[in-house]
Amino acid sequence: MDIKAAISKTWKLAAMIGIVWAIITNVIGLIPVIGGIISLLLAPIGLIIAVVIGYLGAQKVAGGAKTDMANGAVGGAIAGIIASLAGSIISIPFALLGLAGTAGMGMIGGDPTGGAIGAGIGLIAMIIAIPFAMIFGAILGLVGGVIYAAIKK
Numbered sequence: 001m002d003i004k005a006a007i008s009k010t011w012k013l014a015a016m017i018g019i020v021w022a023i024i025t026n027v028i029g030l031i032p033v034i035g036g037i038i039s040l041l042l043a044p045i046g047l048i049i050a051v052v053i054g055y056l057g058a059q060k061v062a063g064g065a066k067t068d069m070a071n072g073a074v075g076g077a078i079a080g081i082i083a084s085l086a087g088s089i090i091s092i093p094f095a096l097l098g099l100a101g102t103a104g105m106g107m108i109g110g111d112p113t114g115g116a117i118g119a120g121i122g123l124i125a126m127i128i129a130i131p132f133a134m135i136f137g138a139i140l141g142l143v144g145g146v147i148y149a150a151i152k153k
Helices: 003-029 033-063 069-108 112-151
Strands: none
Touching: 003 033, 003 069, 033 069, 033 112, 069 112
């Protein structure tokens, strides 16, 4: 399979779904108290969406026709990586907003150093989370691609 061709066939759809899902979850996450609870409930749906992205990616690569497991897996994994990267990039401003709130709450509470340390740790966690999101996106997308190949067999 030509990786460049797979990327060119899947990137728009995968990125669009990843971005829309990231915006939905991040906006809900901004709602005080209730947003955190709803975000926990949305987590399993996010896993399913990642598998669906892989399924759709494999379908795009195969052009809707039959494909073998390997090509389905590669197409799904590529779509999963693209969707998770796009979603991670869109999530950065929301994460920075949350980190600013953490630092601000530290200043209001009379502990600016603690607030700054908390914001710094959050920033480091955000940077580390992006590659992990891409790995999980690839794995779940791969599952979706294999499902597509199995169904079309």
